[in-house]
Amino acid sequence: MTGNTLLSVEDVVVDLPTPRGNLRAVDRVNLTVGAGQTLGVVGESGCGKTMLSRAILQLLPKKAKLSGRVMFDGQDLLQLSPEKLRKLRGRSLAVVFQDPMTSLNPVLTIGTQLIETLQEHLELDDATATRRSIELLAAVGIPAPEQRLAQYPHQLSGGMRQRVAIAIALSCEPKLLIADEPTTALDVTIQAQILDLLAREQRRRHMAMILITHDLGVVAGRTDEVAVMYAGRVVERAPTPALFKKMRMPYTEALLAALPKLDAAPHTPLPAISGRPPDPTRPMLGCSFSPRCRYAVARCHTEKPALEAAETSEHQYACFHPIEVHAEAVA
């Protein structure tokens, strides 16, 4: 990553106490995001991607234990006072969640929520804040924005609510937007519209973005770099084109292969990944993907591979037996 690193996540560990023992949700994750860059974080449910985003935002559950360092725009977020953190969140660090109903207040109008955010962080007078709110709603593609100000979230469709949540997130010109499965609850045509909207606003505002998703298809065309997570760890990380051209970690390859292909004939059996992810309350000795991996050998079950750089420093993977076939095909 170039010199203008905006966010760096260093050795972040998140532990959650559960009745069945300690659950390590995030296990020594290192990531960086440059200004204006988009990082895709891909993984299945329970892989720790949401806990990682909450660790960055400092919005973890109260009983969670966090260690490591989160440097954002020159500040160590773990050292900031709650008051300073609150000022930062919404201002330069914004978030859009999967379900807009969890972030929108159901008893306040759209206008109240937008204006409140603007006035909290930017000290605007009522008239300016109202004008800005209308501009923002128009920018995210909401028809008749003046009338929407007086409406409540339940009066809007799911796609429209997500647009409002995005308008609120963008309202104070954040430097980093964390979008946590922003389109998972939406239909495919609305998903395309929302992803286009995020990409357009990101380019226009030169904003950095972390796009968290379970869908490799979503990150392929819309990110600069991708980190693949499995069982709390980043298992592969590479610039997006490099990752899709030359997957090294067997999990990434298996995840892509398991997607139904549009160009395959009907009734073609899918190369499924057998088994299921490990129980996160039971720490494993070896690579956590090894029980499901078709390349696994004895060493994979007893020793944990570190996330190491491949032939280029930008492409990292945690695997003793990375896939080579693609390398030959390219050569």
Next chain:
Amino acid sequence: MMQQAVSAASGEPLLAVDDLVVEYPVGAKIVHAVSGVSLQIARGETLGLVGESGCGKSTLGRAVLQLRRPTSGRVLFDGHDLTTMQGDALRQMRRRVQLIFQDPIASLNPRRKIGDIVAEPLVIAGVKDPEKREQLVHEVLSAVGLDPTLVVGRLPHEFSGGQCQRICIARALILNPEFIVCDEPVSALDVSIRAQILNLLEEMKGRFGLTLLFIAHDLAVVKAVSDRVAVMYLGRLCEVGPSEQLFARPAHPYTALLIEAIPVPDPDVRPTETVPVGEPPSPIAPPSGCRFRTRCPRADQRCSDEVPELRAVAPGQFVACHHPLI
């Protein structure tokens, strides 16, 4: 409304839906959930039904099984009209048809053991011998890839979403049905588990000789399992055709839009930004004429005046559009 019967290439249909209408009141208004849908499914065939949320695809699936009584129209299953059946006759017929839901965890009673859940259809069907029931439960659980001895005594919360869906499939199979409506059976599952369940459904279909109505919003998933695909928008069918043909040459602008909106896992394929803005209108007040016209780039005056009927554009491919793409 007269609609051309849209049938499979050959064979007597196991299921024939004829001009089905489902409407229900919301306050003083009427939701037009399904507005005159006709389709046929041949024995042994999988018909995929795709559409966005609120298009009426689940309502259609339920109306087929008479879980929601249709407002009008007929549902012929193996020649018998289910819409006029009552009581015992309908219960008997229901042994031959089953339903698998989207949320596998919510469709299992959390307080009952897996063995009892899977055996319940047998109890209802009057299989009185407990040993016979146990034997059938073991058989069907093995068939869906679960170890019966480890599973029967446990409760649903001890299982993951994928395993719960296997249990739901086992329960649906235990009466040896002929026809299953699968309503978004893999939408709640992770990618790696989704492929397992899709493969399992295909395997079970072959093994039990099933006919499926496979409802989903994900076109790639639908294509993976379906012989033919029907595309639904706001209560009406837009297009029906053989899967490969429909994906290679969509005739309805809405089908083309759905295909275009699928994210492709290849960074060299730039996402198209041509997906039209806007959302489906409310089924309480659907647009006149073609219901897709408010989002359609090809719409003109005729589309608002005249309801397009399904008509053949290619062998086996039918489209309801005044200005089809082919």
